[in-house]
Amino acid sequence: MSERETSMPPSASEPAMPVPIGVLVASDRASAGLYVDRGGPAIEEWLGRALVTPFRSVYRLVPDDRAAIAAALADLADRERCTLILTTGGTGPAPRDVTPEATRDVIARELAGFGEAMRQASLREVPTAILSRQLAGTRGRSLIINLPGKPASIATCLAAVFPAVPYCLDLIGGDRLETDPAFCAACRPGA
Amino acid sequence: MSERETSMPPSASEPAMPVPIGVLVASDRASAGLYVDRGGPAIEEWLGRALVTPFRSVYRLVPDDRAAIAAALADLADRERCTLILTTGGTGPAPRDVTPEATRDVIARELAGFGEAMRQASLREVPTAILSRQLAGTRGRSLIINLPGKPASIATCLAAVFPAVPYCLDLIGGDRLETDPAFCAACRPGA
Amino acid sequence: MSERETSMPPSASEPAMPVPIGVLVASDRASAGLYVDRGGPAIEEWLGRALVTPFRSVYRLVPDDRAAIAAALADLADRERCTLILTTGGTGPAPRDVTPEATRDVIARELAGFGEAMRQASLREVPTAILSRQLAGTRGRSLIINLPGKPASIATCLAAVFPAVPYCLDLIGGDRLETDPAFCAACRPGA
Numbered sequence: 001m002s003e004r005e006t007s008m009p010p011s012a013s014e015p016a017m018p019v020p021i022g023v024l025v026a027s028d029r030a031s032a033g034l035y036v037d038r039g040g041p042a043i044e045e046w047l048g049r050a051l052v053t054p055f056r057s058v059y060r061l062v063p064d065d066r067a068a069i070a071a072a073l074a075d076l077a078d079r080e081r082c083t084l085i086l087t088t089g090g091t092g093p094a095p096r097d098v099t100p101e102a103t104r105d106v107i108a109r110e111l112a113g114f115g116e117a118m119r120q121a122s123l124r125e126v127p128t129a130i131l132s133r134q135l136a137g138t139r140g141r142s143l144i145i146n147l148p149g150k151p152a153s154i155a156t157c158l159a160a161v162f163p164a165v166p167y168c169l170d171l172i173g174g175d176r177l178e179t180d181p182a183f184c185a186a187c188r189p190g191a
Numbered sequence: 192m193s194e195r196e197t198s199m200p201p202s203a204s205e206p207a208m209p210v211p212i213g214v215l216v217a218s219d220r221a222s223a224g225l226y227v228d229r230g231g232p233a234i235e236e237w238l239g240r241a242l243v244t245p246f247r248s249v250y251r252l253v254p255d256d257r258a259a260i261a262a263a264l265a266d267l268a269d270r271e272r273c274t275l276i277l278t279t280g281g282t283g284p285a286p287r288d289v290t291p292e293a294t295r296d297v298i299a300r301e302l303a304g305f306g307e308a309m310r311q312a313s314l315r316e317v318p319t320a321i322l323s324r325q326l327a328g329t330r331g332r333s334l335i336i337n338l339p340g341k342p343a344s345i346a347t348c349l350a351a352v353f354p355a356v357p358y359c360l361d362l363i364g365g366d367r368l369e370t371d372p373a374f375c376a377a378c379r380p381g382a
Numbered sequence: 383m384s385e386r387e388t389s390m391p392p393s394a395s396e397p398a399m400p401v402p403i404g405v406l407v408a409s410d411r412a413s414a415g416l417y418v419d420r421g422g423p424a425i426e427e428w429l430g431r432a433l434v435t436p437f438r439s440v441y442r443l444v445p446d447d448r449a450a451i452a453a454a455l456a457d458l459a460d461r462e463r464c465t466l467i468l469t470t471g472g473t474g475p476a477p478r479d480v481t482p483e484a485t486r487d488v489i490a491r492e493l494a495g496f497g498e499a500m501r502q503a504s505l506r507e508v509p510t511a512i513l514s515r516q517l518a519g520t521r522g523r524s525l526i527i528n529l530p531g532k533p534a535s536i537a538t539c540l541a542a543v544f545p546a547v548p549y550c551l552d553l554i555g556g557d558r559l560e561t562d563p564a565f566c567a568a569c570r571p572g573a
Binding site: 111138163164167168173185 | 474475476477483497498501502505508509510511512513514515
C-alpha cells in the first residue's frame with residue numbers, strides 16, 4: 001500500500017482498474033460478416049446503465065459451433081479473468097443453436113434458477129419464451145449467463161436476474177460489482 | 192408442381208395430406224384392456240379444437256415400460272414421421288411412472304421451459320402439480336411433449352404450451368401447423 | 383391383529399409409533415461446534431405445527447462434505463427408514479455448498495417441480511432466491527427435499543411444497559402423513 005493510497009481515496013488518485021466482463025456473441029451470420037450483431041451492444045448498453053463499478057467489455061464473436069463457443073468461454077474465464085460472462089444467441093431449439101450445450105461443457109455447476117427466472121419473465125411478454133434453453137452456471141470464480149439474441153429480450157432477462165448477480169460473484173470469489181439502485185437494485189442479503 | 196396446383200388453391204383441388212400427430216398412451220391397465228384410456232381421446236379432442244391444419248392421430252398404447260415407450264416414441268418420430276408427439280400418463284413419482292425416463296432416452300435435446308410452464312399452470316389448480324416430471328424435447332424434426340393422464344390436466348397443460356408449438360416445429364423443420372386463434376393463439380415471432 | 387386393536391381404536395389403547403423424519407444439517411461451522419444451527423430446529427418447529435401424525439426427528443449434523451452428506455442421507459433412508467428427509471444448508475453457489483450434489487448422488491429420480499416451486503416462492507421475497515440450487519428426489523420409499531439454511535426461508539419453502547408431500551409419500555409407498563389443514567392443507571387428488 002502506498003502513502004497516496006492511504007491519504008487519498010483511490011477513486012480520486014488512481015482510478016480502479018475497470019472490471020473485465022466477457023460478452024460472447026454466438027452467430028454464424030455475424031461471425032461471417034453477413035450481419036451486424038445487435039446483441040452484444042445491447043448487453044453493453046444495459047451494463048452501462050446498471051453498473052456503477054467501472055468495467056470494460058471483452059468481446060468474442062464466434063460461429064454457432066459448440067467447440068468454438070466452449071473454448072471462447074473458457075478463455076474469457078481462465079485467461080481474461082472475466083468473473084462475469086454474458087452470452088447472446090444460440091439458445092433456441094434449432095439445430096444450429098448450441099450455446100447451452102457449449103456452456104454446460106465448461107461450467108462446473110449449473111444454477112437452475114437463472115434459466116427459470118429468465119423464461120418466466122420472458123413468458124410474460126411472448127409465449128415462445130418456453131423454447132429458450134438459456135442456462136447459467138459457475139466455472140471457478142466466473143459466472144456465465146446465457147442471454148437471448150434480441151435486444152428487447154436481453155433487457156427483459158437481465159432485469160430478471162441481475163439483482164442477484166453481484167451477490168453471486170461475492171459468493172464465488174469474483175469481482176465486486178456495484179449497481180445503480182435506480183436502474184437495477186442489487187441484493188446482498190445480510191449486507 | 193402440377194398446373195392444377197398453381198391455378199387453384201390446393202385446399203379446393205386436392206386437400207393437403209393430413210399431418211400425422213403421434214399420441215402415445217402409457218398405461219399398464221389400459222394396455223392390458225382393464226381400463227379405457229381417457230387421455231388419448233382428450234388430447235385428440237383438444238387438437239381438434241385448436242388446429243385448423245388437417246391432422247390424423249397416430250395412436251400407440253403401451254404399458255408403463257421404459258423400453259416399450261422409448262421404442263414407440265422413436266417409431267412415431269422416425270418411421271411414422273410425426274413431427275409432433277404427445278404422450279399421456281406415467282409422469283408421476285410412483286415406481287411404475289417411467290414416461291419421462293423413456294422420453295429422455297430418445298430426445299437429443301430437452302426444452303426445459305415446457306415442463307416448467309406446464310407445472311406452473313397446473314400449480315394454479317392443484318398443489319400436487321409439483322410431483323409431475325413432465326418434460327419435452329426434440330428428436331430430429333420431432334417435438335415430443337409429456338402430458339399428464341387426467342383429461343382436465345391435459346387441457347391445462349396444452350393451453351399453457353401449445354401457443355409456442357407451431358413456431359418450435361418451424362425452427363426444427365417439422366410440419367407447419369395453423370391454429371384457430373379463438374381457441375389457441377399460436378405465436379410466430381417476426382412472422 | 384389383536385382383539386384389543388379391533389375393540390378399541392389404536393390411538394387410545396396403544397399409540398401409533400411416531401413416524402421417523404430425517405433432518406440433515408449440512409454445515410462446516412455447526413458440525414465443528416463453532417455455531418449453533420438454527421435450520422434444524424426451524425424445520426422441526428414447522429413440522430410440529432403442520433403435522434397431526436405423531437413423528438420423531440432423526441437428526442444428522444455433518445460438515446459440508448459431499449460424501450459425508452450422501453452417506454448420511456442414504457443411512458436416514460435405508461437404515462433409519464425415514465420416508466421423508468429434509469436437509470438444511472449448502473444449496474448456494476459457493477464452493478463449499480455441495481448438498482445438491484450429494485442429494486443427486488443418492489436419489490434415483492429427481493422431482494424438478496420442488497426446486498422450481500421453492501425458488502419461485504422465495505423469489506417473491508428476495509431476488510437472490512435464484513442462486514439456490516435446491517432440489518428434491520426419491521430414493522426407494524423416501525423423499526428427500528433440500529431446504530435453505532435460514533429459518534425464514536425454510537418456512538417459505540416448506541409452505542410452498544409441503545401440501546404435495548403426503549400424496550407423494552402415498553405414491554412411493556412411504557409413511558402416511560396427516561396435516562393440520564388450518565396450517566398446511568395437504569392435497570390428495572381423488573381422495
